[in-house]
Amino acid sequence: MAFASINTSGIDAPAPMSINIPAIEEAFAAEPSLKKRVYDAISSTPQHAPLFEDIARYTTNLQVRKNALNTPVSHVQTPSDGPAAKKRKLQNGDGVGNGISSTNVKADAPLQFYMKDVSFAVPQRKKFTLEITTGQGLLRARNQTSKEVEFGVPIDRIQHILCLPVPEKTQRQFNFCVIPCFADGINAPPEGETAAESMVWTIADGPPKTAFSGNGQQLGTGGDESAEGLIRRILNENLTQTKVVRPDDREFVSAMPEPHRKTEKAYHVKAFRGSKEGYLFFLSNGILFGFKKPLVFFSFENIESISYTSVLQRTFNLNVIARPTISTGDDTMEFEFSMIDQADYAGIDTYIKRHGLQDASLAEARRAKRYNVNGAKGEEGPVGAEADTGAYEESELQKAERELEDQEDEDEEDYDPGSDGESEGSGTSSDEDEDEDGEGDEDDEDDEDEEDRDLVKEELGSEAEDIPEDEL
Template identity: 65%
Template sequence: MAFAAINSAGKPITAIEEAFATEPSLKKRVYDAIGATPQHTPLFEDLARYTSSLLARTAKTASLPLVPPPSEGPAAKKRKIQNGGPEVTAQAPVDIKGDAPIQFSVEDVSFAIPQRKKFTLEVTAGSRYLRARNQTTKQVEFGIPMDRIRHALCLPVPEKTQKQFNFCIIPEYADGVTPPPEGMTTFECMVFTVPDGPAKAAFNGSGQQIGNNAGETAEALIRKILNDNLTTTSVVRPDERQFVSAMPEAHRKSEKAYHVKAFRGSKEGYLFLLSSGILFAFKKPLLFFSFDTIESVSYTSVLQRTFNLNILARPSGGTEDDTQEFEFSMIDQADFDGIDTYIKRHGLQDASLAEARRAKKYNVNGGNKTEDGTVGAEGAAEEESELQKAQQELEDLEDEDEEDYDPGSDDGSDGSGSSSEEDSDEDEFHEDADPVSDGDENLVEQELGSEAEDVGDDE
């Protein structure tokens, strides 16, 4: 009542508004206390001013450059981008102004990257930051400007009994493929999880609780807020028209799965084949291959039960010397057709029969083919699936073995293929047979002559 009366009178207290701008629920409690005991209003104003001064002091201290104390030990190492990228400085600073107006916030959000902890997720107005606030210290610990976010993905969490969603927020130069320019700071990726249900503690900028509309889930609410504020992209979700696994969700058999399990070295993760690219998640670091960075895709180690997927990626604006190959192994063979269809649909080049790769395959298998002998019909190869190519290679090898066979290479052979085991058997049983005549004699006359002699002997 008192809070409503103050607002309706149009007399909010400036000091309290500034001090508790980021804490709408606390601000409401302060106004409620003032309404119940108006005589304590000066006390609350003094507390609010003191709180604002503390926040300002903290912000000023945090904005100062960090100068490490002198030490005789080795210098601190800089964080490196994975896969051999250049070194970069640490996480870029975030907007930690205590008086930044809040457009949206939701409490108790579980983060996995860059920290495994529960934070309050916030979207600021004006500056438009997506950031995480420590729920104990009330300090902003990390964040990303909305205009620096290049990919925003909302994905079902695999292999969970209860349905959940992971939001993957990928800033520019943080996809694991394209490193930042030298000397430029970058923002780290965010991965946070929300359950498949209504948001329990979501607030708008006025401190009013939202998200209780019938049928509106936390996932839908956050996705809507992000889409309203993102400037360079929108939230992408899996689509069965792009890819759906041949196997259902492990713990929810009635639901379709949009991922495939794979290994990156010894690290287990999941591949998501999306309308904007291919993601490997959810372990740190995330790898996202947008279509403009994929140079080619190929298959290796195609076995009865599993196969490997190789992605040759080139950083945006990079040269051939900057390409890197990423191998994802132990993918279930049941998902081969779906992945192959996805690759063809998006026109990703299949490099399974590239010259270097084919030469390597033959050398490993002990074959005698040289690099010049491996040239095939590239146009037809692009239309075939990997399994068809493997079958064709085996048939070609068999045909070449037959062509290389020279039956006339043995001494005393007439070049007609008479050096077989059957001929050897005939030699054993007919020791008095005439020697083989020269190859330029008429074989028909020879056979007729032999028959005539046999008839004469019988008579």
């Protein structure tokens, strides 16, 4: 009877494969052996079934995320618990370090534009194929060997795009700097979320020889549009929340022209952040320090104050204090850019004043002396009271120059060449001349004292009254 009981129990037990869970079927459709092992485990321990379902859903999401970045894959299926979304959307930068979300994302979005052999500098230093997809598009970079998409960002999550001339190059080139949300070096993404990486790629000045439309038609064959202009136009057609920003003569122009192209204006200022050398660009929407990773972009709304420090005869430092857009307390960050050429001081100072950025050069924490130009804390308007215009006009750089001149004047006054300057000689004198000059000085002082005294009256007393004045 015992044997019969055991045998009956074995017959009544459900077969492992009789279980059918949609999430597991979808996740392991391409791995039948793995799916069977999962069902076997659920049969042995039914209480773990919810755990395996969660693992299956997570696996499905990872698969779709990967396929969203790569070429269309025929076996990718849409989730069975709802219709496929028609639009690509980003959930707060969710993705494996690239800012792309794949929840309900179709992987077969057609290309609108692509350009081969584009040199990237950030986040990877390599040549990729630059691609833009249609609809609410994706800007991405594809590996030209493996055909895998390395990184990208949805266009509607791009906060700033800058098109800047590459400094100190013999041939004219342009850097496109793409700064997604929470990737400016100032604003961090919310907890638990990831941000897309900034991108920088370089375009040579000339026709777009490797640019194609989504259907493979080569673009720019007419020769009336440069590669830089073509990319800028296509980006502007897709961007809704921003536009491509370029340098403007009305904002800032360096006092020094391009070193290799003397006839062209330079829009950059060379500076150091610590030991890292880079370039500052003063633009209509903020200040960029690039082009090495990580980029730092100071939007006007994030700049707390700007000050000049370590002002020397030929260089000075620029200190930028920034505050995140969503600030919960004293979470300011200070960035120091050093070794800026003094020749660019006037242009930078004009830029700061034009945009109403606070000049904190005269703050007590940054100076050892006061020159009575600090306005009361909380005053509106330019730094310092406008009523004291003359005092405010003396900048930190001008103050340092004046102090240097004053010191030189003091040194000249303290210097004694050995003559009182009244001699008509060659400017040198012997010890005898010095003694004679010294005696002469004493005689002059005695003469001045004697002029104040009536010596005749002192000697003769009342008898002096009987002597005629013409005989004295």
